Amino acid sequence: MTEHMTMVTASGLEVTGPVVAGQEAVLTDAALEFVAGLHRRFAPTRAELLRRREDKRNEVARTGRLDFLPETAHIREGDWTVAPAPADLRDRRVEITGPTERKMMINALNSGAKVWLADLEDANTPHWRNVVGGQVNLQDAVRGTASLAGPDGREYKLRKGAPLATIVVRPRGWHLDERHIKVDGEPAVAALVDFGLYFFHNAKALLEKGSGPYFYLPKMESHLEARLWNDVFTAAQEELGVPHGSIRATVLIETIPAAFEMAEILYELREHASGLNAGRWDYLFSIIKYFRDAGPDFVLPDRASVTMTAPFMRAYSELLVRTCHAHGAFAIGGMAAFIPSRRDAEVNERAFAKVREDKQREAGDGYDGSWVAHPGMVDLCAEVFDATLGERPNQLDRLRDDVVPDGAALIDLHGVDGSVTSEGLRANVSVGLRYLAAWLSGNGAAAIDNLMEDAATAEISRSQIWQWVHGGVTLTDTGETVTAELVRTMLADIELEGPDADTARTLFERVALDDDFATFLTLPAYELID
Numbered sequence: 310m311t312e313h314m315t316m317v318t319a320s321g322l323e324v325t326g327p328v329v330a331g332q333e334a335v336l337t338d339a340a341l342e343f344v345a346g347l348h349r350r351f352a353p354t355r356a357e358l359l360r361r362r363e364d365k366r367n368e369v370a371r372t373g374r375l376d377f378l379p380e381t382a383h384i385r386e387g388d389w390t391v392a393p394a395p396a397d398l399r400d401r402r403v404e405i406t407g408p409t410e411r412k413m414m415i416n417a418l419n420s421g422a423k424v425w426l427a428d429l430e431d432a433n434t435p436h437w438r439n440v441v442g443g444q445v446n447l448q449d450a451v452r453g454t455a456s457l458a459g460p461d462g463r464e465y466k467l468r469k470g471a472p473l474a475t476i477v478v479r480p481r482g483w484h485l486d487e488r489h490i491k492v493d494g495e496p497a498v499a500a501l502v503d504f505g506l507y508f509f510h511n512a513k514a515l516l517e518k519g520s521g522p523y524f525y526l527p528k529m530e531s532h533l534e535a536r537l538w539n540d541v542f543t544a545a546q547e548e549l550g551v552p553h554g555s556i557r558a559t560v561l562i563e564t565i566p567a568a569f570e571m572a573e574i575l576y577e578l579r580e581h582a583s584g585l586n587a588g589r590w591d592y593l594f595s596i597i598k599y600f601r602d603a604g605p606d607f608v609l610p611d612r613a614s615v616t617m618t619a620p621f622m623r624a625y626s627e628l629l630v631r632t633c634h635a636h637g638a639f640a641i642g643g644m645a646a647f648i649p650s651r652r653d654a655e656v657n658e659r660a661f662a663k664v665r666e667d668k669q670r671e672a673g674d675g676y677d678g679s680w681v682a683h684p685g686m687v688d689l690c691a692e693v694f695d696a697t698l699g700e701r702p703n704q705l706d707r708l709r710d711d712v713v714p715d716g717a718a719l720i721d722l723h724g725v726d727g728s729v730t731s732e733g734l735r736a737n738v739s740v741g742l743r744y745l746a747a748w749l750s751g752n753g754a755a756a757i758d759n760l761m762e763d764a765a766t767a768e769i770s771r772s773q774i775w776q777w778v779h780g781g782v783t784l785t786d787t788g789e790t791v792t793a794e795l796v797r798t799m800l801a802d803i804e805l806e807g808p809d810a811d812t813a814r815t816l817f818e819r820v821a822l823d824d825d826f827a828t829f830l831t832l833p834a835y836e837l838i839d
Contacts, residue, residue, distance in 0.1 A: 320345065326437035326489040327839060331445035335506055341490070343548070344505035348492045351541055355483055355498055358534050365530070365566060366599060373603045376716045377569050381532070385572040385714070390637035391582040392554055397475045397520050398424075398583055400702035401639055401678035402694035403687050405474065408433040408754050409443030411457045414450060415465045418473045420684040421691070425474035429503045430481045430527050431591070431764040432754035435831075436838050437489050439751060444506045450476060451511045451518075475520060477559065480504045482528030483537075484829060504541065512551050523557045525586070530566045532573035539578050556581045559641065563588030563765070564595040568625050568719055571632040584639030584677070587629050589617060590765035596621075597772040600720070601779070601826060607722055608780055612737065612769050614727025617643065617667065621725075624718035630675040631709035639703060642671035642679030646760045649685040656759060664689060672697035675707045682754075682761035728785040729777060738799045741770035741821065745830070746805055746813035749837060764831055771821040771830055778822060793822045812837060 316324040322345045324336060369375055405422040407413045417425040427447060433439055449455035457465040467473060480503030486496035512522040526538055542556045558581050560574055575582050593615060600607035609615055617626055633640040647660040671679050672694050681690050740757055744767040747755035755762050777791040800814060820830040827833055
């Protein structure tokens with residue numbers, strides 16, 4: 310039986326949850342008070358910004374339009390640059406992503422990638438043991454002491470004598486709470502918990518070793534949300550006596566409203582900014598979510614058909630490079646989610662060819678680096694970017710003045726090759742259901758059909774189903790109308806084992822079929838875990 314704890318302080322701070330090995334190194338009084346201070350200072354602004362999200366989404370639902378902000382044109386057209394990159398963030402040609410689970414962490418740091426995105430968000434189920442255990446693992450990684458004895462007797466250690474990947478931590482998004490920590494009776498802002506614990510325990514140690522506290526910032530929808538992060542950074546550095554500007558932040562442009570505010574987001578963070586990332590899967594989810602009830606012009610075909618060569622994705626991708634390089638920031642490409650097969654060389658050959666083509670397009674477009682999800686893909690990505698970069702660490706000098714910002718192109722979903730098929734519907738049902746079962750069990754980075762799936766791809770799956778059902782879309786191959794009954798029939802055909810199977814089915818039906826669209830599937834899912 311799992312032991313639970315309750316910690317209450319005189320200052321109005323309460324911590325509850327299962328006891329986690331090593332928690333005494335993370336949940337110190339001083340660290341918790343630091344997090345509580347950030348929450349008290351910044352939670353009200355965060356709440357107001359979340360309300361503004363709803364207002365903007367309602368406006369888009371009414372008008373079917375988004376555009377660049379006229380009041381910030383001077384920023385988009387201005388001559389300004391972000392802070393120069395520190396030494397260990399100047400070359401980012403290969404970045405590997407993954408949760409802070411100990412074995413995966415060690416393998417990522419040893420992989421040969423330039424950067425490890427330590428994911429406390431989409432690739433991580435926020436079980437309390439993962440939230441705290443991830444911080445324990447990060448402390449060991451920063452200090453170079455991380456090791457693990459596997460059940461098969463194999464020992465995992467950080468390699469000596471060769472560079473390890475630079476750590477860049479992705480905290481949870483602004484929309485999430487951490488219910489295991491309450492400040493004055495209300496759940497703490499999860500983003501501030503993740504940021505605050507990591508920064509408090511590791512900022513000075515990182516600076517002493519010639520690195521720094523670096524972050525990836527997810528799910529933002531406006532430059533005002535970036536301004537809030539900048540205020541958090543400034544306050545945190547001041548309180549701990551860390552030099553101003555020590556923090557570097559790379560922002561994922563993974564929501565459609567953020568695509569219209571790329572320059573403004575960089576500008577707000579300019580003293581702490583490092584770059585932008587093309588978070589392609591969440592970006593697709595955001596488009597579907599924003600325009601889910603805007604009519605047939607906003608219905609996307611099967612997920613597999615929507616590649617980065619689609620005109621609206623090209624508009625987004627190229628605008629990101631133009632925006633970054635105009636202001637001295639790095640442009641980081643999207644995820645290669647393929648997991649190499651140990652048994653099927655033919656599967657590998659086809660997948661490697663597609664990944665190579667994708668990375669060649671990014672390097673050719675001017676990106677400074679790109680993401681992979683598995684150590685087995687690091688060499689391929691490095692080979693492609695090596696061919697373009699040569700001895701140069703990046704392509705910051707390559708300005709994309711040929712790219713003309715076009716707001717209409719960002720939301721023109723025409724020109725995508727593909728249609729809505731029974732195979733695509735079944736794939737969405739299968740991936741979404743199986744991922745949710747893995748997520749509920751504590752695994753936020755699930756290997757499904759040779760792809761590393763995370764919350765973003767599950768979001769695409771269930772949001773497409775919602776849109777197809779509520780829009781009465783017809784399957785081109787069978788002529789059937791996509792209905793809730795058809796989806797439930799497909800759900801029943803999928804064999805799923807494990808203690809979370811029934812819960813996953815019920816939850817998937819809810820987030821894919823309910824009339825009220827859940828803004829994020831992780832919100833109702835979080836209520837089902839400890």
